[in-house]
Amino acid sequence: MTRAPLIAAYKxxxxxxxxxxxxxxxxxxxxxxxxxxxxxxxxPVGMGRTDAEWVADNREQxxxxxxxxxxxxxxxxxxxxxxxxxxASHGLHDVMEAAGPEAMVVVGSRKTRGVRRTxxxxxxxxxLQGAPGPVVIVPWDYEEHPADPVRKVAVAYVDTPDARSALxxxxxxxxxxxxxxxxxxxxxxxxxxxxxGEPARFGRDQWAGFQESLNAAVGTLPADLxxxxxxxxxxxxxxxxxxxxxxxxxxxCGSRGYGPARRVLLGGVSSRLLRHARLPVVIVPxx
Numbered sequence: 001m002t003r004a005p006l007i008a009a010y011k012x013x014x015x016x017x018x019x020x021x022x023x024x025x026x027x028x029x030x031x032x033x034x035x036x037x038x039x040x041x042x043x044p045v046g047m048g049r050t051d052a053e054w055v056a057d058n059r060e061q062x063x064x065x066x067x068x069x070x071x072x073x074x075x076x077x078x079x080x081x082x083x084x085x086x087x088a089s090h091g092l093h094d095v096m097e098a099a100g101p102e103a104m105v106v107v108g109s110r111k112t113r114g115v116r117r118t119x120x121x122x123x124x125x126x127x128l129q130g131a132p133g134p135v136v137i138v139p140w141d142y143e144e145h146p147a148d149p150v151r152k153v154a155v156a157y158v159d160t161p162d163a164r165s166a167l168x169x170x171x172x173x174x175x176x177x178x179x180x181x182x183x184x185x186x187x188x189x190x191x192x193x194x195x196x197g198e199p200a201r202f203g204r205d206q207w208a209g210f211q212e213s214l215n216a217a218v219g220t221l222p223a224d225l226x227x228x229x230x231x232x233x234x235x236x237x238x239x240x241x242x243x244x245x246x247x248x249x250x251x252x253c254g255s256r257g258y259g260p261a262r263r264v265l266l267g268g269v270s271s272r273l274l275r276h277a278r279l280p281v282v283i284v285p286x287x
Contacts, residue, residue: 004102004133005079006031009092009123010069011038014108017142019072021280024104024148026078029176033078034099035069041084059084085116089126096132103133109140116141117241118238118277125275128274129283134169134284136250138176147249154182154230156176156240156246156269162286166254169284173222173252180226182248183218185210187233188241207231237272243279250280 006029008022019035035245039062040054061252062082069082085091096103107127109119116139120128128135155170167183174181178276187210221227232239243251253270270283 002099003031003103005034007092007095007103007105008033008035008069009038009088009105009107010035011088011113012108013111014121014138014140015065015069016072017138017140018106018108019045019069020143020146021136021138023073023076023149024146025106027076028178029173031104033073033076033079034095034285035073035080035097036083036092037081038067038083038088040086041086049056055084055149056160064082064217065219075084080209087126088123092123092127092190093131099133101126101133101285104136105131105133106136106138108142110136112140112276115149115227116145117277118274118281120274128283132285133284134278136278136282137277139278140176145245147245150177150179150249152180152248153177153245153250153252154184155252157183157185157214157217159217160254162254164217165286166252166284169254169282171225173282175222175225179222179249180228182230183214184226184230184240184243187231188236189234207233212245226263237269240269240273241275243277245279248279250282251277252282254284255286 006022006026008018012020023031026032059082066080066082083095087095092105093204096105104126107120107124109117110121112119116135118139120137124137153170153174155167157167170181182254187206211231214231218227218229240251253273255270260274272279
């Protein structure tokens with residue numbers, strides 16, 4: 001059975017970061033690697049005609065980018081495709097649809113003050129609103145210090161349907177990569193204290209409740225999967241965004257809990273997290 005591909009969106013300064021991540025995943029997990037460059041297709045310039053020279057020039061530039069990617073990857077197995085579309089996000093969406101629901105796409109980040117952080121550009125922003133499969137956002141400058149191999153897959157977890165879907169997706173990714181799965185919850189630092197009762201006990205009860213939820217989730221996972229749990233405390237977005245390469249090699253998050261099934265839709269936490277995470281972030285569709 002042919003495995004679903006890993007689609008590397010190659011274009012611009014973030015292209016090497018995308019290739020660095022995609023090459024490691026493809027080699028380790030066995031997914032076919034498809035390197036895709038999307039270029040502007042036919043655009044009407046008059047009644048019933050298009051500028052053929054303009055289209056040909058765009059196609060030529062796309063193939064030059066693919067040649068650059070091929071040189072970077074060397075002899076590694078990969079398929080290279082130049083796709084004409086009205087926009088980069090639309091073209092990548094169509095490629096994912098054709099590849100099936102298990103296909104994943106990898107996109108890069110805008111430059112962010114020279115630091116390794118995720119920062120989706122306009123293509124990623126649009127793709128993240130309705131993509132039919134998982135979308136990986138790779139931090140700027142990832143190429144300089146890639147995680148090779150991927151040893152630890154972290155997943156952000158709280159006991160909700162969308163987080164449970166993310167957990168199951170992360171289980172599959174960890175198994176595919178032969179990596180440890182770390183299930184992470186963040187106890188929100190809300191500064192809320194009970195009007196009655198003992199504040200210290202309230203905090204302990206909250207901590208115990210989150211820990212119990214983590215342990216229960218891990219108890220449902222395959223016995224042969226190496227797993228660990230980690231309960232952190234603080235502002236949820238900042239705490240997850242500040243996870244470092246020493247903590248994990250990538251972070252899996254779910255989509256928001258409403259909207260079309262099997263589509264990526266950013267929620268409040270994931271949309272803010274993607275603005276400054278230190279790790280590659282995988283956003284998975286709703287179950």
